[in-house]
Amino acid sequence: MAELPNMKMNKNEMPTQDPKVRAHNFEEVALGYDEAVAIDEAKRCLNCVNMPCVSGCPVKVRIPEFIAKIKEGDFEGAYQVISETSSLPAVCGRVCPQETQCESKCVRGIKGEPVGIGRLERFVADFHNAHDGKKEKVPKSNGHKVAVVGSGPSGLTCAGDLARKGYKVTVFEALHKAGGVLVYGIPEFRLPKSIVQKEIDKLESMGVKIETNIVIGKTLTIDELFESGFEAVFVGSGAGLPRFMGIKGEGLNGVYSANEFLTRANLMKSYKTDATTPVMKGGKVAVVGGGNVAMDAARTALRLGAEKVYIVYRRSMEELPARKEEVEHAIEEGVEFKLLNNPVEVLGYNNPNDKRDPKNGFVRAIRCIKMELGEPDEQGRRRPVEVQGSEFELEVDSVIMSIGTSPNPLIKATTRGLDTNKWGGIIVEENTGKTSKEGVYAGGDAVTGAATVISAMGAGKVAADAIDKYLTSK
Amino acid sequence: MFEILEKRFLNDTVCEMQINAPLVAKKAEPGQFIILRTDEDGERIPLTIAGFDRKKGTVKIIFQVVGSTTEILKHKNVGDCLQDFVGPLGNATETEGVKNVCVVGGGVGCAIAMPVAEKFAKDKANVTSVIGFRNKDLVILEDEFKKASKELVVMTDDGSYGRQGNVCVPLEEMLASGKKFDKIFAIGPLIMMKFVVETAKKYNVPCMVSMNPIMIDGTGMCGGCRLSVDGQMKFACVDGPDFDGYKVDFDEMMSRNRMYADFERHKYEETCNLYKKEVK
Numbered sequence: 007m008a009e010l011p012n013m014k015m016n017k018n019e020m021p022t023q024d025p026k027v028r029a030h031n032f033e034e035v036a037l038g039y040d041e042a043v044a045i046d047e048a049k050r051c052l053n054c055v056n057m058p059c060v061s062g063c064p065v066k067v068r069i070p071e072f073i074a075k076i077k078e079g080d081f082e083g084a085y086q087v088i089s090e091t092s093s094l095p096a097v098c099g100r101v102c103p104q105e106t107q108c109e110s111k112c113v114r115g116i117k118g119e120p121v122g123i124g125r126l127e128r129f130v131a132d133f134h135n136a137h138d139g140k141k142e143k144v145p146k147s148n149g150h151k152v153a154v155v156g157s158g159p160s161g162l163t164c165a166g167d168l169a170r171k172g173y174k175v176t177v178f179e180a181l182h183k184a185g186g187v188l189v190y191g192i193p194e195f196r197l198p199k200s201i202v203q204k205e206i207d208k209l210e211s212m213g214v215k216i217e218t219n220i221v222i223g224k225t226l227t228i229d230e231l232f233e234s235g236f237e238a239v240f241v242g243s244g245a246g247l248p249r250f251m252g253i254k255g256e257g258l259n260g261v262y263s264a265n266e267f268l269t270r271a272n273l274m275k276s277y278k279t280d281a282t283t284p285v286m287k288g289g290k291v292a293v294v295g296g297g298n299v300a301m302d303a304a305r306t307a308l309r310l311g312a313e314k315v316y317i318v319y320r321r322s323m324e325e326l327p328a329r330k331e332e333v334e335h336a337i338e339e340g341v342e343f344k345l346l347n348n349p350v351e352v353l354g355y356n357n358p359n360d361k362r363d364p365k366n367g368f369v370r371a372i373r374c375i376k377m378e379l380g381e382p383d384e385q386g387r388r389r390p391v392e393v394q395g396s397e398f399e400l401e402v403d404s405v406i407m408s409i410g411t412s413p414n415p416l417i418k419a420t421t422r423g424l425d426t427n428k429w430g431g432i433i434v435e436e437n438t439g440k441t442s443k444e445g446v447y448a449g450g451d452a453v454t455g456a457a458t459v460i461s462a463m464g465a466g467k468v469a470a471d472a473i474d475k476y477l478t479s480k
Numbered sequence: 481m482f483e484i485l486e487k488r489f490l491n492d493t494v495c496e497m498q499i500n501a502p503l504v505a506k507k508a509e510p511g512q513f514i515i516l517r518t519d520e521d522g523e524r525i526p527l528t529i530a531g532f533d534r535k536k537g538t539v540k541i542i543f544q545v546v547g548s549t550t551e552i553l554k555h556k557n558v559g560d561c562l563q564d565f566v567g568p569l570g571n572a573t574e575t576e577g578v579k580n581v582c583v584v585g586g587g588v589g590c591a592i593a594m595p596v597a598e599k600f601a602k603d604k605a606n607v608t609s610v611i612g613f614r615n616k617d618l619v620i621l622e623d624e625f626k627k628a629s630k631e632l633v634v635m636t637d638d639g640s641y642g643r644q645g646n647v648c649v650p651l652e653e654m655l656a657s658g659k660k661f662d663k664i665f666a667i668g669p670l671i672m673m674k675f676v677v678e679t680a681k682k683y684n685v686p687c688m689v690s691m692n693p694i695m696i697d698g699t700g701m702c703g704g705c706r707l708s709v710d711g712q713m714k715f716a717c718v719d720g721p722d723f724d725g726y727k728v729d730f731d732e733m734m735s736r737n738r739m740y741a742d743f744e745r746h747k748y749e750e751t752c753n754l755y756k757k758e759v760k
C-alpha cells in the first residue's frame with residue numbers, strides 16, 4: 007500500500023538567514039531544506055499520471071520521478087534523474103522562476119501552494135555535491151573538435167553535453183573568469199560562486215578546455231576557429247550591452263548600469279574591504295527597473311551599506327517581472343518599492359561658487375513622474391501612462407539602471423554569413439539552434455535577449471544534440 | 481600567463497614593457513588597447529597598445545605610474561607574468577585617405593600617438609608631430625617621433641627643453657600661417673585634447689581624439705566607459721576609442737574620470753607604503 011500523500015496546504019518553509027542580519031552580509035540568504043524536511047515536502051507530490059509540472063519545465067526534468075526518489079530517501083538516485091536532462095541543478099534550484107514554470111502547473115497549487123519543486127531540486131543537487139567524491143569520467147574521445155563562445159549557462163551546458171559524447175571542446179571566454187552572468191551578475195548571496203566553480207571544475211575534469219581572456223570577434227574570429235580545426239561552433243555570448251533610458255543626467259557620476267554595478271561587486275569583489283576595484287557604497291540608491299537584475303542590484307547596494315534603497319518601477323507590484331521570492335526577500339530586507347513611477351531626469355550637484363567642489367558632477371537626486379496603468383498592450387500588460395503634473399524629486403546619491411540590454415554587435419560584425427534579426431539577436435532554427443552559417447549554432451540570451459538560466463541551458467542542450475547529428479552525418 | 485620579456489623606464493614614472501601575448505600581437509593595430517590584471521584579485525585596467533611584433537608575438541605597453549595598479553605593475557620584472565592580458569580591444573585608428581596629418585601628443589599620451597604617427601607615415605601621409613611635456617625630464621619617444629614625422633616640434637611647459645608653451649601654440653601658428661592638414665589627431669590629457677579641438681575648430685580642420693575612460697570589461701557589457709558624443713551616448717570600448725573631437729563632451733568626461741579619485745588616492749598610498757615596507 008502506498009503511503010498517503012502529505013496534504014498540508016503550504017510548502018515547507020525555506021529556512022533563511024534573518025533579514026536584519028543578512029542585509030549586511032554576502033552569505034547565501036536561503037539555507038536549504040534538510041533531509042527530513044525534503045522528504046516531508048516530497049510527500050506533498052501526488053505523482054500525477056499526466057505530469058503537468060514537466061510541461062512547465064523548459065528542459066523537461068522528470069519531476070515526479072525525482073521527487074519519488076526523495077520520498078524513498080534515495081537522494082543520489084533523485085540526482086541522477088535530474089541530471090539526465092539538466093546539467094546545472096544546483097544553479098537552477100536556486101535561480102529558476104519556478105512560480106511561472108513547473109510550479110505554476112502543479113495540481114497542488116490549485117488549492118494551496120504547489121510542491122516546492124525548486125527547493126527540492128536544490129536539496130538534491132546540494133546533497134550530491136556534498137557526498138559525491140567521484141571524479142567525472144573522461145569520456146572516450148571521438149576526435150572531433152568543437153568551439154564554444156561564452157561560458158554562461160548556455161555555453162557550459164553545450165560544452166558538457168558534447169564532452170560527454172566524446173567531443174574535444176574548448177570554451178572561449180572574454181572575461182578573466184568563466185561562468186557568464188552566474189559569476190559577474192547574480193550575487194553571492196543568491197548563488198554562491200563556489201557552486202558555479204564546482205560545475206566548471208566538473209567540465210574541466212571531463213576534458214573541456216576553458217580559455218579565458220579571448221574575445222571572439224577581436225582576438226580570434228569564428229572563421230579562424232574553423233581554420234584552426236574546429237568543426238562546429240556554438241555561440242552563447244549572452245545578452246550584450248546595457249540599455250540606458252536616454253534621459254538627461256545619465257553621464258553623471260553615481261549613475262551605473264546594473265551590469266557595471268554588479269560586475270564591480272561580484273566579479274571584481276568590491277564588497278571586500280581590501281578590494282582593488284572601487285564601487286560607490288552607502289548613501290541613498292535608486293534602482294530603476296523591476297526584474298531579477300534590479301532586485302539583485304538593490305539588495306547588493308543594501309549589503310554595501312546603503313542607508314536607503316528604492317526600486318523605481320513604472321508599473322505596479324503585479325507586473326514586476328522578478329522571481330517572487332526575490333521580491334519578498336528584498337521587501338523583508340528593507341528595500342522600498344516606489345511603484346508606478348518613472349524617472350525623467352537625473353539631477354547632479356553643480357556648485358556655482360566653487361568649481362572645485364568635489365561633489366560637482368555627482369548625482370544629487372532623480373526626478374520622477376507618477377504613472378497610472380492604462381489600456382493593455384499586445385501582450386495583455388497594462389501600459390503605464392504618465393500622470394500630468396505629478397513630477398517630484400527623490401534625493402539619491404546613486405542610480406542603477408536596470409532596464410534591459412541590447413545585443414552586442416561584435417560577433418555579427420566579424421562573422422560573414424551570420425544573420426541577425428532587426429533587434430540584433432542571432433537568428434536560429436528553433437529545434438536545433440542552427441544559424442544561417444554552416445557549422446555555427448547559437449543559443450541563450452544572444453538569441454532570445456535577456457531571458458533565464460534554464461532557457462539558456464535548454465538552448466545549449468538542443469544545440470549540442472544538433473551539433474552531434476551534424477558532425478556524425480558529415 | 482603573459483610573461484614580461486623586456487622592461488625599461490622612459491623617465492622616472494613612465495615605464496615600457498614587452499609582453500608575450502602572441503594572439504593579441506597577431507591582430508593588434510595602432511589605436512587599439514588591451515585590458516590587464518597584474519594579479520589574481522587585481523583591478524582590470526585598460527592600456528593602449530604602444531607597439532607589437534607579430535613575428536615575435538609581443539605587445540608593447542607604456543604606462544605612467546598614476547595609481548595602485550600601475551605602481552604594482554612597475555614593480556614587476558622581466559620573467560614575471562601578468563595574470564590577464566586581453567585584446568586587442570576597440571577599433572583601430574582610421575588612417576586611410578589622409579595625405580597631410582598633424583599628430584599631437586601630450587605626456588604619456590605620446591605612447592598612443594607614436595604608433596598612430598608611424599601608421600600614418602607607413603600609409604604615405606605627410607606627418608607633422610607636436611609633442612608636449614611638463615619638463616625636460618618627462619620627454620619620451622622623441623627619436624621615434626622624429627623617424628615617423630616630416631616635422632617634429634617638442635614643447636615643454638617650463639621651457640626646459642624644446643620650445644616653451646603648450647602644444648596649441650605651434651599648432652595655431654602652423655594653421656594661421658596657412659599650413660594645410662586634412663586631419664589633426666590629438667592624444668593626451670583630456671584638457672589638452674579639449675584645447676586642441678578648439679584650435680582646430682577655428683581653422684575648420686577635422687580633429688580626432690582618443691578617449692581613455694574608466695573601463696571594466698572592454699567588450700560593451702558594463703557601460704562604465706560611456707561618454708557623450710554629439711549628445712548621444714557611446715561606449716568607448718566598442719564605439720571608440722577614437723571619436724570626432726568636435727562632438728565629444730570633454731567636461732562630462734573629465735568629471736567621470738574623477739569618479740573614484742578618493743578611493744584611488746587611498747589605494748595608491750596603501751600600495752606605495754607596502755612597497756616601502758618591503759624595501760626596508
Ligand SMILES: Cc1cc2nc3c(=O)[nH]c(=O)nc-3n(C[C@H](O)[C@H](O)[C@H](O)COP(=O)(O)OP(=O)(O)OC[C@H]3O[C@@H](n4cnc5c(N)ncnc54)[C@H](O)[C@@H]3O)c2cc1C
Nearest residue numbers: 156158159160180186187191222244450451457458459462
Ligand atoms: C543580475 C542578473 C540576475 C539574473 N537572475 C536570474 C534568475 O534569478 N533566474 C534566471 O533564470 N535568470 C536570471 N538572469 C538571467 C540569466 O542569468 C541569463 O538569462 C543567462 O545567464 C543567459 O545565459 P547565456 O549563456 O546566454 O549568457 P551569459 O550568462 O550572459 O554568458 C555569456 C558569456 O559570454 C561571454 N562573451 C560575450 N561575448 C563574447 C565574445 N565575443 N567572445 C568570448 N566570450 C564572450 C561573456 O563574457 C559571458 O561570460 C539574471 C541575469 C542577471 C544579469
Ligand code: FES
Nearest residue numbers: 698700702703717
Ligand atoms: S568597458 Fe564595459 S562597456 Fe566599455
